[in-house]
Amino acid sequence: MREASLNRVVAGAVLAALFTAGSAFAQAPLRIGVVAGFSGVYGDLTAGQYEAAQMAADEVGGKVLGRPIEILQADHQNKPDVGAAIVRKWYDVDGVSMVTGIDTSSVGLAVRRVAAEKGKIDLNVGSATVDLTGPACSATGASWAYDTYALAQVTGSALVKAGNDSWFFLTADYAFGHALERDVTAVVTAAGGKVVGGVKHPISTQDFSSFLLQAQASKAKIIALANAGADTINSIKQATEFGIGKGGQKLAGLLVFTSDVQALGLNAAQGLVLTESFYWDLNDQTREWTAKFRKRKDKVPNMTTAGVYSATLHYLKAVQAAGTDEPKAVMAKMRELPINDMMTKDGKLREDGRVMRDMYLFQVKAPSESKDKDDIYKLIATVPAEQAFRPLKDGNCPLIKN
Template structure:
């Protein structure tokens, strides 16, 4: 055989081998299970940054607890900062769902939560809202593929507000963040105060991410209300309480009611300033052996005290992944059906239930910030005053005006 013919033959054989190898690789890639993509969208900068940091790590713990896979598929997390802007959040949600993300959680800031809810409904996809507080998410904005996981303005108002009124705080002045959460928080708490025979003597609204609360606090001080209700959150709450302390408002006899406050806020304020504040929570790291063990695992990933939103992201993600496994599919309606059917059990929730309107029903706790003398360490910040049963903490199904519910 001539040398040229041998060379041509060898070239053809080599090309054939390469084509076969390419075909095998392509087939293997096609047969490899595609990742289940889940998303974490949070205010990772701005007024709620300290609240949201650690939520990705909480998702990672949930993935570990199902063995890293569901239905033989690896689980992939995508995450982003929504910048507390509803238009940014809606754009991200639309892109993520189009790119195959099957569930979005986190979603602090009520205006963001409502914006993402609309996109999820449009796409027929799942949103498990942890960080937004507006009770509209299980009311007029309820969804067959949506859930509200940790707290809402109704529960915060009824647990914290009722406790303060019963303790003699029967006249209120509100300092309120001027967006969906603030309005909902003030409205719900005002209803509780009036329903208990108290009176709202005034209020003022402030822009999100306000640095100077002096004019608002002076109005509250001048109202002579027994209670100054803070219908805000994150650094807005921290700044308001710090400046109220500088003005001597509490020493002057008025009381501060922080209607949504987080562990990180309390640590930022310090116990000498925050002591005595009452609050509502479904989770505290030092409640029992299970919460302490979970917190130890979390802190190995992120060295901070886990708050109720971090615990909530873990809880929502874990229950979702269990439901995908039980349903045998990631099809949203089938997964949501399983999520409603299965009890919710984890370190923060025992035999919880996902109700038809998307509300997660669990017991809540009334807590109080410890004094420096009561605290044994920098993380020993709360004492639990009472357990509030689920049927008392949450808005009755019939009262939410969720379009999915036939009264």
Template sequence: MPFKSTILAAATSALLAATPALAEPYRLGVLTDMSGMNFDLAGQGSVVAAQMAVEDFGGKLLGEPVEVIVGDHQNKPDVGSTLARRWIDEQNVKAIVDVPTSSVAMAVQEITRNADVAFLVSTAGSSDLTGKACSPTTAQWTWDTYALANGTGRAITEEGGKKWYFVTVDYTFGHALERDTSEAVLAAGGEVVGTVRHPRETTDFSSYLLQAQSSGADVVALANSSGDTMTALKQAAEYGITASGQRIAGMLLFLSDVHAVGLETAQGLTLTTGFYWDLDDETRAWSKRFGERMNGKMPTMVHAGVYSSVMNYLKAAEAAGSVSGKAAIDKMRTMDINDFFARNARLREDGRMVHDMYLVQVKKPEESKGPWDYYKVIRTIPGDQAFRPLDKSECPLVKK
């Protein structure tokens, strides 16, 4: 090598050695459903909500930039697990956010537990996530099957709907929702007269609905979600189930579901939600900002929960001085949690974020003032009444 080239190469090597490597940004991974049955209730709206939280926080955590990345788990536990591992191992992801589908969330929770990464659950609803499967790095933020059962199930039973028949989606979430609702119905003096289970993304509910219709039940409970619930609601109307005197209980309904199915079909349904955009000035202000990014679409409780969970995680990690999942979640348990979404809120040792829930009724078409004006709030359910009491938790982290 010529003398000048040798000097230049040596100088370049010395300069590179003396220049500190640029720090990789901290990343939050929104692991959601971007193409399937949960797209409207979570999907792109969850991504936007997480981005809004990072921007409102200032875009940095512990002096380093924070980025939001996105993955589509396709509602498959193996796909979700693979993405979660890759993010943590290769992309400096310090928190995984949202995660529709309880079976996917269960799989991802094991990965985040072992990797000491925060897991901020907004869409998955099985109460087992903070029960027997609980993790020290998880915060289940928005809702769970116990809260829905305790709200909708108890309310309808106390109103006279004593005999229940379940049409249940056959996987982790559906089983948990049926179990928790059955317990609430029995506690309120009702009974379960039968159940039938169906695969996810069913297009023909005729046989299930006919069994429910002939069961003699007062209430036909749809223990499913999203596309399955909307299909079942439409077909129940076609079969004249409500016209015959039976009541339909949509155990999990989102604002986007009501929007898609229409007030003509959904009117009169009682449901439990963790958020409604038109609740007060605070919820309307945040929802307006969200809607401006989402072509006028109003947020579901999932979207509001994503924003709230990410914002409170960032505050906790900053205060803890650490991006360790356990350190951030432990710190969050000591903090006040109070924003447009989380009212009278706290994070418990089992990972359940306890906050007020709302029992609402879907408006009749003539009662609605326009698009997205769909709910009448019947009452607020205080968090301590909405969620499973800690002394009844199966979480091994809870001191007995």
């Protein structure tokens, strides 16, 4: 009798322990990390990503599978080693289930290596290099808002078709700039244009005078800016001071954000042709979402801000649908479920991690065309996803068997 009683006590203790562990898991926070270059050359365009992720969490009620959602934030300072160290600690120590934002292609590639090693999810929004869905693709990684191939395809094709058949590159000297120059060059030459020269500059350059003088001397019809953030702003400002536009040459911003245009002002930026995956004033849905966002962060959201919201929301929907935060199960649901939000209509997450969505070709308005300081773009063309992004078979992603 005593043995049977003892067995019941032990069994009861085991059940109680299991119940307690299960209850603890149910209440353990689901942690999402937003890591980006919140300071330095990209500080202005990344501002608001944390708030956008929090908006997505709030939209699903602040919980998923009974677990409260926590959003962490960190600045990788545009340094690959710093970004990788932050994400490794998040995964190993802090129990982070997914990271997003990221930005800066060299950092994006470093983070991808850590995430792939750990079998964890990275939803890359701001790193533009197309290699994230090529040689560096991952079963648990995604490229969310844009990439160098789409930027090249949409902007480059449009400009060459308009008769701008000679190009000179001002290129940021790191992974993003190299990839963008490579991809635009392929589009330009395929369309019958030619690249007559180029020069590479360090990230966070303050003085573009020598680079711009070389571009001016080339007589190229297009001076292509394969840079971003403050580097794009400074190169356009200094090109205006040199009177490059008055000499008949045109600037092509290959990765330009609304925050860049507003920093420049319409007088300096007018006529600039660019590609984006989101614009706040595109339709009623984008305007409604922007109004909600601006209650948290009073600035016009750009495609990285919108992309962090979109990626986080789709991830949370997939966790709920999968009934777990196990990475492979969640990624399977993310590929299965269509992506529908204010920036994406029936988008799909492809096997190589590419989010397939329409892209938009815009032109910056002249001051006389603008109603107010936030009215900066006019839509030139909507480019379907299958035309904008690299075909699956051409990416050399190890996950894809041709």
